[in-house]
Amino acid sequence: MSLSSARRKRRKLKSEINVVPYIDVMLVLLIIFMVTAPLLTLSIDVELPSSNAKALESKQDPIVVTVDSRGQMALQLPEGKPEAMDRAALQAQMAALVSQDKDVRVVVAADRSVPYEKVIDAMDALKRAKVEKVGLLTDAGGNAR
Incomplete structure (x- = not known):
């Protein structure tokens, strides 16, 4: 009897975390x-510099x-004159050109x-037209600020 009463008095394990x-x-x-x-969200005014990088040589x-300065877009094909157009027309024209040549x-x-x-x-209009190779044209020979 003393053995069974000793077992009853033992502590049970807790299963809580x-x-x-x-x-x-x-x-x-x-x-x-909360501190960081x-x-x-701080912002800094940045004036983007010109580039001194050499142009890439390409066959095409x-x-x-x-x-332009008013925000109007124009498309100039390699052997043509700039043609003013809105965003939707630019996207449609570029999608047609991409369907002919993906590169x-x-x-x-x-x-x-x-x-x-x-x-x-x-x-964004070029991306929606699925143009894969997009670059930014900079003024060659300018000084970085």
Whole structure:
């Protein structure tokens, strides 16, 4: 009898997880993220420089998409004159050219005073037309600022 009563008095194992350390870690991470989040949204005004890089040699001249200071787009084929068009027409024309030649090269040329958003709009139209090789045209021989 004494043996069975000794077994009854033993402590039973707890099958619970102690979550207090996890809560402490979570609160520390929360404070770290609350402090660093406002620092990530700072913006800096940047004036993009000209490039001194040499032009790539290619057998085929690229197609040039020009964005002027008013944000209007124009398409210039290798042996043609610039043709002004809106975004939808540019996308349709480029999709037709890509369907003929998937390796067509396109460069985007923009005036220095063009808002960055307009250049990205032109590049987005090219991406939607499935153009794979897109470059940016810079002023050769300029000084980086």
